[in-house]
Amino acid sequence: MATKLKRTLFIGLGGTGAEAILHTKRNFIDAYNEIPPMIGFLAIDTDKAVTNKKLKSKLFEDVKIEGNEFVYSKVMAAKSAYLANKNSLFNWLPEENEKSLKDMVYGAGQIRSNGRFALHFNYTSIYDAIERKLNQIMHMSITDNKKYEANGNGVEINFVFSVGGGTGSGSFIDIAYLLKESIEKFTGIPITTQAFIILPDVFAALGPNDINLQNVKPNGYGALADLDYLMHMQYGSTPWTIKYENKTIEVDEPPFDVVFTINNQNKAGHIISEVSELGEMIGLGMFTGASELSAGIESAYDNVKSAMATKMLDLHNKRAWASGMGVSEAIYDGNKLANIYAHTVIDKTISKLLSPMISVKEVNDFIDDDEVQIRENNDHDDLIDALLPQEPNISYNISDCSSAPAEIQVYLKSIAEQAEQKIEENYKNKLNKVDNELSKHLITNINKENGVGNCLEFVSQMVKQIDVFREEMEAELKEHLEQLPNLQSDKDNLLKELESLKSGFQLMGKKRAVDEKKMELEEMVFSLARNQHEVTRRRYAIKFFNYFSKRIEDITEHLGIIKKKLIVTRNKAIQKINDIYNELNSKNKTFIVELHKQDMKKVVVNEDDLSFHNLLSSIQSGNKIYDFAGSTDKEIDSIFWEYARNLDIALAWRNKPIDDVLNEMTDEEINHLIQQLEIKSTPLWSYDFKGLSLSPNLFNQFVIGVPYKDKSRIYKKEQNNELNLASDGNSKVNFMSTFVNDRIVFYRMEAAVPIYSVNDVSGYHKKYKNIKHISYHIDQNLKDRMTREGFNILPKKEEDTSYIATWVGGFIYGFIKNVEGNYMVYSPEHGDALDDYWLSLDSNNYRDDAYKSFRRMNLHEVMENLINDKVVKIGTEENNKIVENVKEGSNYLNQYSQIHMTREDLKKKEWSGIYELVKDEINFVKIGFAL
Numbered sequence: 001m002a003t004k005l006k007r008t009l010f011i012g013l014g015g016t017g018a019e020a021i022l023h024t025k026r027n028f029i030d031a032y033n034e035i036p037p038m039i040g041f042l043a044i045d046t047d048k049a050v051t052n053k054k055l056k057s058k059l060f061e062d063v064k065i066e067g068n069e070f071v072y073s074k075v076m077a078a079k080s081a082y083l084a085n086k087n088s089l090f091n092w093l094p095e096e097n098e099k100s101l102k103d104m105v106y107g108a109g110q111i112r113s114n115g116r117f118a119l120h121f122n123y124t125s126i127y128d129a130i131e132r133k134l135n136q137i138m139h140m141s142i143t144d145n146k147k148y149e150a151n152g153n154g155v156e157i158n159f160v161f162s163v164g165g166g167t168g169s170g171s172f173i174d175i176a177y178l179l180k181e182s183i184e185k186f187t188g189i190p191i192t193t194q195a196f197i198i199l200p201d202v203f204a205a206l207g208p209n210d211i212n213l214q215n216v217k218p219n220g221y222g223a224l225a226d227l228d229y230l231m232h233m234q235y236g237s238t239p240w241t242i243k244y245e246n247k248t249i250e251v252d253e254p255p256f257d258v259v260f261t262i263n264n265q266n267k268a269g270h271i272i273s274e275v276s277e278l279g280e281m282i283g284l285g286m287f288t289g290a291s292e293l294s295a296g297i298e299s300a301y302d303n304v305k306s307a308m309a310t311k312m313l314d315l316h317n318k319r320a321w322a323s324g325m326g327v328s329e330a331i332y333d334g335n336k337l338a339n340i341y342a343h344t345v346i347d348k349t350i351s352k353l354l355s356p357m358i359s360v361k362e363v364n365d366f367i368d369d370d371e372v373q374i375r376e377n378n379d380h381d382d383l384i385d386a387l388l389p390q391e392p393n394i395s396y397n398i399s400d401c402s403s404a405p406a407e408i409q410v411y412l413k414s415i416a417e418q419a420e421q422k423i424e425e426n427y428k429n430k431l432n433k434v435d436n437e438l439s440k441h442l443i444t445n446i447n448k449e450n451g452v453g454n455c456l457e458f459v460s461q462m463v464k465q466i467d468v469f470r471e472e473m474e475a476e477l478k479e480h481l482e483q484l485p486n487l488q489s490d491k492d493n494l495l496k497e498l499e500s501l502k503s504g505f506q507l508m509g510k511k512r513a514v515d516e517k518k519m520e521l522e523e524m525v526f527s528l529a530r531n532q533h534e535v536t537r538r539r540y541a542i543k544f545f546n547y548f549s550k551r552i553e554d555i556t557e558h559l560g561i562i563k564k565k566l567i568v569t570r571n572k573a574i575q576k577i578n579d580i581y582n583e584l585n586s587k588n589k590t591f592i593v594e595l596h597k598q599d600m601k602k603v604v605v606n607e608d609d610l611s612f613h614n615l616l617s618s619i620q621s622g623n624k625i626y627d628f629a630g631s632t633d634k635e636i637d638s639i640f641w642e643y644a645r646n647l648d649i650a651l652a653w654r655n656k657p658i659d660d661v662l663n664e665m666t667d668e669e670i671n672h673l674i675q676q677l678e679i680k681s682t683p684l685w686s687y688d689f690k691g692l693s694l695s696p697n698l699f700n701q702f703v704i705g706v707p708y709k710d711k712s713r714i715y716k717k718e719q720n721n722e723l724n725l726a727s728d729g730n731s732k733v734n735f736m737s738t739f740v741n742d743r744i745v746f747y748r749m750e751a752a753v754p755i756y757s758v759n760d761v762s763g764y765h766k767k768y769k770n771i772k773h774i775s776y777h778i779d780q781n782l783k784d785r786m787t788r789e790g791f792n793i794l795p796k797k798e799e800d801t802s803y804i805a806t807w808v809g810g811f812i813y814g815f816i817k818n819v820e821g822n823y824m825v826y827s828p829e830h831g832d833a834l835d836d837y838w839l840s841l842d843s844n845n846y847r848d849d850a851y852k853s854f855r856r857m858n859l860h861e862v863m864e865n866l867i868n869d870k871v872v873k874i875g876t877e878e879n880n881k882i883v884e885n886v887k888e889g890s891n892y893l894n895q896y897s898q899i900h901m902t903r904e905d906l907k908k909k910e911w912s913g914i915y916e917l918v919k920d921e922i923n924f925v926k927i928g929f930a931l
Helices: 014-032 048-052 078-084 095-100 112-137 140-144 167-183 201-206 216-231 275-290 294-309 334-354 360-367 382-387 401-446 451-503 510-584 595-602 612-617 624-630 633-645 648-654 658-663 667-680 713-719 761-770 780-788 799-812 847-856 860-874 876-887 891-896 909-928
Strands: 003-013 039-045 054-056 062-064 070-072 148-162 191-198 240-243 248-251 258-262 322-331 592-594 699-706 731-737 743-753 816-819 822-826 838-840
Touching (some): 003 112, 003 167, 003 275, 003 294, 014 048, 014 062, 014 167, 014 191, 014 275, 039 048, 039 112, 039 167, 070 112, 078 112, 112 167, 112 216, 148 275, 167 191, 167 216, 191 275, 201 216, 201 275, 216 761, 216 780, 240 780, 258 275, 275 294, 275 322, 275 743, 294 699, 294 731, 294 743, 322 595, 334 451, 334 510, 334 595, 334 633, 334 648, 360 401, 360 451, 382 401, 401 451, 451 510, 510 595, 510 624, 510 633, 592 595, 592 667, 612 633, 633 648, 658 713, 658 743, 667 713, 667 743, 713 731, 761 860, 799 816, 799 860, 799 891, 799 909, 822 847, 876 891, 876 909, 891 909
Parallel strands (some): 003 039, 148 191, 191 258, 258 322, 322 592, 699 731
Antiparallel strands (some): 054 062, 699 743, 816 822, 822 838
């Protein structure tokens, strides 16, 4: 079955955006071992350093942004270019930001207008890169791909960027509209755009006193205000014009279809302190949106877009467009466990190959083998006997005493020549035979369990034996050579004696004496010939042993190379085991539950698991392991990896489905896992309607991906109403079969609210108001238009509701107090430091008069900021407890309101003003007080 994936282009703006799409890219490689053809990535930044960032895949290979996935939007000579085109192309640049213009080679310096300025210099490259990527993921060849199938005809564009910096925050609006311009060519193809916006809080938390991070919150407010204005645009609106050198875009529609705002804290109070963790979550979320779950997630998107289009989620005059997204996964990465097993098998197999299990007897057996026989010590003359007989096969007979010296010389020469000829032939045959037997022995034995170690020990022992044999041959050769002068002398003396007998005067027994002397001389000459044989035999034996010493030296070097290569492969396997263990034992992943960790200690390799038959079957060369000396390290690694990874136990670990793991769990363990996934998938955002909504109407949806719905224990819990994930009537849980056996996915959407209600936009606004020397908007013309139209990120409030909300909140959170009838408000902006900033409302003991003073003095916004800061400080979870307590029974009236009057007194006619006010307070607490 082909894997169904959504055609998706991921665009990362700035360093944070680039890191997020890098995490997305790694998720695809980990899941599919490659980037599927309908998936594309594009990073755009004014700092080239993003291309140096690397992540490790599950196979510990580097994943990075490649050259064709990056647009370097650098700017040189920025000021001169600005001055030359100030009144035409760059009349949008806020005047107060002119001094911040600089050459942008290493970033935009956290100035949003710098990021936009850089884009104007590189818009053609960006436009072309987007078009190339869209062509790539729309290519017809994808239709014919048997491995992957496009899920639908549409294309989804995912933008990810931070609004706290300069590059991404300054360029996201322009790039969104450049994209819209580009996709107009793809007529009839539904293309949707999603934005994943990283809010400034995580950056601000990195260095609250870092002057380099002082702009992140006001940048965030400026960016969100710009975006809020554009998200309210509708077809038919007066267009806003974006003008480039050779292109003009008329803007009359929102830049994005769906927008997710991502903070560093969720409603459960969990805080993310590292930017990389946000990148991990967003990467996981974007990957999930394009994965096998894409159909279910797209359906959720469609529901949100429909709700937004009908304005059913809007509040007052503010469009609800900001959504929250969370994702978590339970993964059983049997591949990691299989890899631990396989690399351990490699380690143990090579360890065994290198460990000798051999005795001296095996070396002696080879030396004495019928096909070898080269022993030369004590009574054994196996080699020299094989090379040449001990004595010549032709004896010497004197035919003529007078010519005996010449005959002897001819005889000895003939014997020497015959011996040399014969021994040369025998030497070559013996050499070849023993050489072949040695090769056969080594090749046979190296391909056994202890082969390499045994062969190295074998040749080491052989060298020692050969040294002993050669020493004996050298000693015997010396002995025979030392005998030669005596034999020569004895032969010469016998010749003289024979000549003397032959020429001397002797009447009796002369013939007999001559014959005896001739016989004695013939024996002496044969002894010389035999000595010649003995010398020749030992000389060739020494030559033979010298050759084999060198041969074994070469073999030892050959085996040493094999040993070194095997040690390299073994060390790599050990390192990979350590890498996997280190990765598994490292900090728990924030959004992922790694179920395979519980089985780490179960991965054990026994001696019986090693299969040298399987190993040899993986080697294609004729001599198997003996040929490793000529193989590359990569080839040897591959051989051992193929052998080890395909063993039955390795395959069992690798192919173990997560459903089997879940089926092995107890009900308690399953419930704990579901709870973990639910908490980890809680969207990283929270919202506060500032009392302007009595019953917020949010769209909440879980999309849960399981391998096979009907077989899943989690789905069965849902069927039995045991899951309890939907917390209210607007929440929906949608299960999908992903046909992916290694993971369970919880994808969660909360949508949508007006941007003003997203925490902590009011805090960004406070910072934005306090810094006057920089403009945090990208376009002065757009900012002027927003001002002329009276546009505000805040809604047109219903004043009574708004003021009653902050009035009640002041009592609850301790910023308004009743001191013996004198109502006091805490206000650092209006109060006196000598009074600890407490300001009297001049109430004359009348609560309703105090409330009127509160409104007249316009303390609403002051109180709203104080309350928001307090909520952020105590955290969402603690605040929820306070709200629940306030709403319970008569707690507000009795514990919080500070009304020192009885119910009976309140109902008296003379106190009707206070009575009506208190009723409004209680009604707000019971009905409108938002969690």
